[in-house]
Amino acid sequence: MADRPLLEARNLRTYFRTREGIARAVDGVSFTLARGETLGLVGESGCGKSVTALTLMQLVPEPAGYLAGGEIVLDGDNLVLFTPRQKREMRGKRMAMVFQDPMTALNPVFTIGSQIVETIRQHRKATRHEARRRAIEMLERVGIPLPEQRFGEYSYQLSGGMQQRAMIAMALCCQPDILIADEPTTALDVTIQAQILDLLRALQKEFGMAILLITHNLGVVAEMAHRVSVMYAGKIVESAPVDALFRQPKHPYTIGLFGSLPSRNWRGRRLRAIPGIVPPATQFPSGCRFCTRCEKAMDVCRREEPALKAVATSHETACFLYP
Amino acid sequence: MLTYVLQRILYAVPIVVLVALVTFMLFFMVVPPEVMARRHLSAKNPTREDIQNWLEKHGYDKPLFVNLETANGGQTRYADSQFVRHLRSVFLFDFGKSDQTGEPVRDILLRHMGPSLMLMVPAFILSLFLDIALALLIAYCRGTYVDRWALVACVLLMAVPTLVYIIAGQTLFSLVLRLSPIAGWDDGLQAAKFLYLPIVLAILAGLGGSIRFYRTVMLEELTRDYVRTARAKGSRESRILFRDVLKNAMIPILTSAVMSIPFLFLGSLLLENFCGIPGLGSRLIDAINASDFAVIRSLVFLETLLFILGLVLTDVSYTLVNPRVRFEGTPLNRMVVPVLLGAGAVLAAGALVRTGVRMLHRAPDAGHLMQKPWILENLVTAGVLALGLFLLHQACKRAYWREAFRRVAQNRLALVALGVVGLYTAAGFLDSISWKDAATDLRPRSLLDRVFRRDAERRERTYSSPLALEEFTGRPARPLENGPHLLGTDSTGEDVFYLTLKGIRTALMIGLFTTLLIIPIAAGMGIAAGYFRGWVDDTVQLLATLMASIPEILLLVALMTVLDRGLPQLCFALGVTSWVGLCRLLRGETLKLRDLEYVQAAEALGITTLGILWRHVLPNVMHLILITFVLRFSALVMSEVTLSYLGIGVGPGTGSWGTMIDGARLELARDPVIWWNLASAFGAMFLLVLSFNYFGDVLRDALDPRLRER
Numbered sequence A: 001m002a003d004r005p006l007l008e009a010r011n012l013r014t015y016f017r018t019r020e021g022i023a024r025a026v027d028g029v030s031f032t033l034a035r036g037e038t039l040g041l042v043g044e045s046g047c048g049k050s051v052t053a054l055t056l057m058q059l060v061p062e063p064a065g066y067l068a069g070g071e072i073v074l075d076g077d078n079l080v081l082f083t084p085r086q087k088r089e090m091r092g093k094r095m096a097m098v099f100q101d102p103m104t105a106l107n108p109v110f111t112i113g114s115q116i117v118e119t120i121r122q123h124r125k126a127t128r129h130e131a132r133r134r135a136i137e138m139l140e141r142v143g144i145p146l147p148e149q150r151f152g153e154y155s156y157q158l159s160g161g162m163q164q165r166a167m168i169a170m171a172l173c174c175q176p177d178i179l180i181a182d183e184p185t186t187a188l189d190v191t192i193q194a195q196i197l198d199l200l201r202a203l204q205k206e207f208g209m210a211i212l213l214i215t216h217n218l219g220v221v222a223e224m225a226h227r228v229s230v231m232y233a234g235k236i237v238e239s240a241p242v243d244a245l246f247r248q249p250k251h252p253y254t255i256g257l258f259g260s261l262p263s264r265n266w267r268g269r270r271l272r273a274i275p276g277i278v279p280p281a282t283q284f285p286s287g288c289r290f291c292t293r294c295e296k297a298m299d300v301c302r303r304e305e306p307a308l309k310a311v312a313t314s315h316e317t318a319c320f321l322y323p
Numbered sequence B: 001m002l003t004y005v006l007q008r009i010l011y012a013v014p015i016v017v018l019v020a021l022v023t024f025m026l027f028f029m030v031v032p033p034e035v036m037a038r039r040h041l042s043a044k045n046p047t048r049e050d051i052q053n054w055l056e057k058h059g060y061d062k063p064l065f066v067n068l069e070t071a072n073g074g075q076t077r078y079a080d081s082q083f084v085r086h087l088r089s090v091f092l093f094d095f096g097k098s099d100q101t102g103e104p105v106r107d108i109l110l111r112h113m114g115p116s117l118m119l120m121v122p123a124f125i126l127s128l129f130l131d132i133a134l135a136l137l138i139a140y141c142r143g144t145y146v147d148r149w150a151l152v153a154c155v156l157l158m159a160v161p162t163l164v165y166i167i168a169g170q171t172l173f174s175l176v177l178r179l180s181p182i183a184g185w186d187d188g189l190q191a192a193k194f195l196y197l198p199i200v201l202a203i204l205a206g207l208g209g210s211i212r213f214y215r216t217v218m219l220e221e222l223t224r225d226y227v228r229t230a231r232a233k234g235s236r237e238s239r240i241l242f243r244d245v246l247k248n249a250m251i252p253i254l255t256s257a258v259m260s261i262p263f264l265f266l267g268s269l270l271l272e273n274f275c276g277i278p279g280l281g282s283r284l285i286d287a288i289n290a291s292d293f294a295v296i297r298s299l300v301f302l303e304t305l306l307f308i309l310g311l312v313l314t315d316v317s318y319t320l321v322n323p324r325v326r327f328e329g330t331p332l333n334r335m336v337v338p339v340l341l342g343a344g345a346v347l348a349a350g351a352l353v354r355t356g357v358r359m360l361h362r363a364p365d366a367g368h369l370m371q372k373p374w375i376l377e378n379l380v381t382a383g384v385l386a387l388g389l390f391l392l393h394q395a396c397k398r399a400y401w402r403e404a405f406r407r408v409a410q411n412r413l414a415l416v417a418l419g420v421v422g423l424y425t426a427a428g429f430l431d432s433i434s435w436k437d438a439a440t441d442l443r444p445r446s447l448l449d450r451v452f453r454r455d456a457e458r459r460e461r462t463y464s465s466p467l468a469l470e471e472f473t474g475r476p477a478r479p480l481e482n483g484p485h486l487l488g489t490d491s492t493g494e495d496v497f498y499l500t501l502k503g504i505r506t507a508l509m510i511g512l513f514t515t516l517l518i519i520p521i522a523a524g525m526g527i528a529a530g531y532f533r534g535w536v537d538d539t540v541q542l543l544a545t546l547m548a549s550i551p552e553i554l555l556l557v558a559l560m561t562v563l564d565r566g567l568p569q570l571c572f573a574l575g576v577t578s579w580v581g582l583c584r585l586l587r588g589e590t591l592k593l594r595d596l597e598y599v600q601a602a603e604a605l606g607i608t609t610l611g612i613l614w615r616h617v618l619p620n621v622m623h624l625i626l627i628t629f630v631l632r633f634s635a636l637v638m639s640e641v642t643l644s645y646l647g648i649g650v651g652p653g654t655g656s657w658g659t660m661i662d663g664a665r666l667e668l669a670r671d672p673v674i675w676w677n678l679a680s681a682f683g684a685m686f687l688l689v690l691s692f693n694y695f696g697d698v699l700r701d702a703l704d705p706r707l708r709e710r
């Protein structure tokens, strides 16, 4: 069972009940994640990236949101079938998550240290003292200077970069197999972004966890990810190893993201704006969901939905241009 | 920490000075002393001499601010004025002597404080724990039917005025179940047996509102990102609620709780009065009945002082729960202009009202006109109707409002509530159009009178029960002269249904006119503060803080005793006490609006400031005004009941539910019980308050842009 993936998402569908109707925020997403691998998930804002992450964590806000179908297989276990208690034990221990804005994601009225200690004691049998030692050790690992002192401080006393480091320490303190990072650097200064990314890479080497990295910054993907999945309107439209994707993007949406001409230097480059906006999740067009904005749209695109098909080894895309 | 506390206290100083000014304005400036003297001495039918004596005895004969008269000794004592005396008395905590008994006010306060505290402190602590526990439980069950029904229960509990709780509680526990003595007092621990019932009632009366507030706070905290983080790290749902959320929620909860500590000293006016507890609340009622200005004045000042102390306490306790201490205040040097302007505004307002009151008293004709204002009233009614229709028409032109109406219309129950409010409005409207058609008519009769009772003087001899054909107490029973009465008749034989209908107009007028009074003040000040910022903002903020620090019920009592009872006075007093909330809300909203692009574009285009405020800012805050009005309305209607009970509500002769409830409360002790008076007035009010509250909630959801998304 050596090549069984650590995590496999099969045909995930997460819908929201809204006043305007059912929002199909995530609609048939499948991917795999191997041990120690980094998968980048990119797409414009509103494509359903965060909802995908929350679905994996089984944290979709109920009762508005619900899982309409799909399986999440983590190391052979289907998370969807877990009892609430099993889900809780899974979170933080086997799969952990880092959020976009550390400022609001940390509880303002508890010290950084106590929040980490709480996580440790939630999942491990540890005395208060041991947990404290471990928390301080984690703070040190994520590069927070004077960890003993920071341990007793509140989140507002830390800078944004330090807050995010503390978040990462909290996520990794139980050594999860998977770290989901939802735009971990978007809320930070550019100089700090690079530091956090370096830190994540170093920690990955050290702990060996797999990372699902959600971002809309192509530079971050180029730098961090082994493979990339491009998401549009609740679906994955293209999936490829990072080099292949950057060398030969296939899907018109991906090409649109990169701009018209491929360039060798992707680092630090932001997504180019594609004309129009992502349609709201309640009113996706029928057929190919990109057809309202696609320059190459054909008749068939409005009638039928393209499925993901291999166009090269481990390079898949969902577009009628590639039969 | 110490510097922080000191700083907070330093900031309170200007407010205290201004409060001293306000009490001075209220009790010395607004009403000319002769009028006060006459009111105070009215029972004894005073002569000119009596009045002069009274004035001299209480120091009202002195000039207001500066004494320019030369005394016998030949020297002028400038400082021998009412103003200086007042300042001296309040700042030295020597509150002078009671106008009524001559006893030093300080002794009165000390003597009556104990019983008040004995009632309020246990009630406060118990209800704090109970409310938080219940709110946590409800928040834990959020989304289930427990939550839904608890919310319904809260709304229902909130629509019952305290007075009704007390009457019902006493009847049930003391008269029917005989669980506790109905009223009384004893020294020392013996008093406990009299305290159970009022404590339970005090807890009950605040239950609905507190739980609803706490629940909202907790649910809001539950939507925060840190809750998601806690879930993501595998925390138990109960642990998240009882640890992470609770500690965050304690900040607003403690703030509101600490703010009410100063009021514990005052006790509860109604509870003490009903249960015979000799606390400050009862004493205040005595003072109201005797027009004892000295006692009321001292209480206002003292309570405000305590309240400001409470604010400081809140801020300090804030720092204990919330590690994030930041002192937010204008630098002291920037306070000079606002304080001066504020003082000027207070004195100017006093002078203005004084002139108004003087004129009314000088010109009895004008007063006469006010007594028979039916032509004016009809005009006002028509005007209000036209204004309402105009605003509705304007609103329908805007997509935002149309969308909101559409959303409201989707909710069936909201439409029912709206229908109920519509029926009430129709009844109030019918009762507002009146004219005299025969010389024999003593006063104009409204459409309602004409439809409902053709003959103005038709009434039975005494009680009849609902739907009865015979008198209720007459022995032997005599058939009624005027047929059956749907809801029975009261002690004077007046039809209760008719009285209830008459109460509608009063209730609506209180809600409407108070609002009409508040909106210009609050909107003007709030928008100006938010738009111009700088010293305008500082001044408005200072005035708002000042108004907010004077306990509402005391300010109402003070205003009504000084101005004398009556509907216009009541609206004025309620307006004065309730503009602050809206003002602050509008200031905040304007601050946000002025940075928006279209406002800046308008500025760049050279549109005048007034034009911007009128066309770009005002329409964008209209929804807040409307929501505030609708949600505030029921509170206004309910406060009328309390004030009428205290004898300072609408004047006699104006039908109101408060007067009805007040009049009916003694009849519950009769045998057989006369309950229908109370039940009708309360039922009518309950339905209105409930409809308004429900409709208001739905409307808020429909209008609030934050809630609109998703």
Ligand SMILES: Nc1ncnc2c1ncn2[C@@H]1O[C@H](COP(=O)(O)OP(=O)(O)O)[C@@H](O)[C@H]1O
Binding pocket: A016, A017, A018, A023, A025, A043, A044, A045, A046, A047, A048, A049, A050, A051, A052, A061, A064, A065, A280, A281, B710
């Ligand atoms: N709680 C929610 N209720 C209703 N719709 C939601 C909710 N959360 C997300 N959505 C919808 O799901 C879609 C995807 O959102 P999201 O995953 O946050 O996008 P991304 O993270 O890619 O920017 C959006 O169209 C959004 O409107």
Ligand code: SF4
Binding pocket: A251, A252, A253, A288, A289, A290, A291, A292, A294, A295, A296, A297, A298, A301, A306, A318, A319, A320, A321
């Ligand atoms: S399927 Fe058609 S519309 Fe969709 S991306 Fe391909 S070409 Fe464009």
Ligand SMILES: [Mg+2]
Binding pocket: A046, A049, A050
């Ligand atoms: Mg997102």
